[in-house]
Amino acid sequence: xxATASSPFKKIQIQRDDTTFDAYVVGKEDxxxxxxxxxxxxxxxxxxxxxxxxxxLGTGFKALIPDLYRGKVGLDVAxxxxxxxxxxxxxxxxxxxxxxxxxxxxxxxxxxxxGFCMGGALSIAGSVLVSEVDAAVAFYGVPSSQLADPxxxxxxxxxxFGEQDSFVGFSDVTAAKALEEKLKASGVPHEVxxxxxxxxxxxxxxxxGIQRRKNMGMPDEDEAAVQLAWSRFETWMTRYLSx
Numbered sequence: 001x002x003a004t005a006s007s008p009f010k011k012i013q014i015q016r017d018d019t020t021f022d023a024y025v026v027g028k029e030d031x032x033x034x035x036x037x038x039x040x041x042x043x044x045x046x047x048x049x050x051x052x053x054x055x056x057l058g059t060g061f062k063a064l065i066p067d068l069y070r071g072k073v074g075l076d077v078a079x080x081x082x083x084x085x086x087x088x089x090x091x092x093x094x095x096x097x098x099x100x101x102x103x104x105x106x107x108x109x110x111x112x113x114x115g116f117c118m119g120g121a122l123s124i125a126g127s128v129l130v131s132e133v134d135a136a137v138a139f140y141g142v143p144s145s146q147l148a149d150p151x152x153x154x155x156x157x158x159x160x161f162g163e164q165d166s167f168v169g170f171s172d173v174t175a176a177k178a179l180e181e182k183l184k185a186s187g188v189p190h191e192v193x194x195x196x197x198x199x200x201x202x203x204x205x206x207x208x209g210i211q212r213r214k215n216m217g218m219p220d221e222d223e224a225a226v227q228l229a230w231s232r233f234e235t236w237m238t239r240y241l242s243x
């Protein structure tokens with residue numbers, strides 16, 4: 001399916017093992033690739049906003065969103081929690097590996113991974129478990145030790161957390177600082193940034209995304225922090241994905 005005026009994305013199918021999943025691609029054909037991994041909501045408007053933004057940063061990237069939930073989207077917190085609880089995380093890592101390889105087979109010499117919330121945790125897991133990953137940027141999410149030990153990271157990792165994040169052990173400041181210690185042990189280039197006054201999912205800046213955060217008790221809005229994080233993201237991915 002070609003990109004249309006109403007959507008900048010090209011929808012593709014990626015096959016791995018005995019499963020096929022949809023993915024959404026946007027950006028310059030021969031640009032470095034970045035796999036953009038969904039929040040617990042699924043492939044919704046906000047992760048698509050992020051992918052479009054990423055595709056336009058710097059000299060351009062080719063962004064690919066894999067549909068880890070196979071078409072399902074959570075419309076409220078309970079649904080999103082249910083979908084994330086039902087996710088096979090090991091299988092999701094395989095989807096990410098297949099997405100990285102698809103980009104490398106289709107014009108991207110180097111490929112990074114990034115993600116938000118659940119996707120942040122999965123992007124760090126990708127830096128540990130997917131040898132083809134050239135760089136990772138994680139937003140407010142750390143994988144469980146059963147899934148991946150960040151001390152075993154094999155690609156450069158940059159991570160972003162809100163100081164007011166209340167998801168204990170997953171994306172709060174304690175989790176961020178523990179991640180930093182693990183990344184030090186890994187020996188890979190790494191940065192862990194904490195943004196004062198920001199809660200979870202502070203990068204979500206669409207009108208609907210802002211309202212959704214307010215409904216979850218997160219009224220903070222800090223455009224300067226968002227711009228700083230995107231600037232750091234662009235610097236990191238440009239540094240490690242330029243061939």
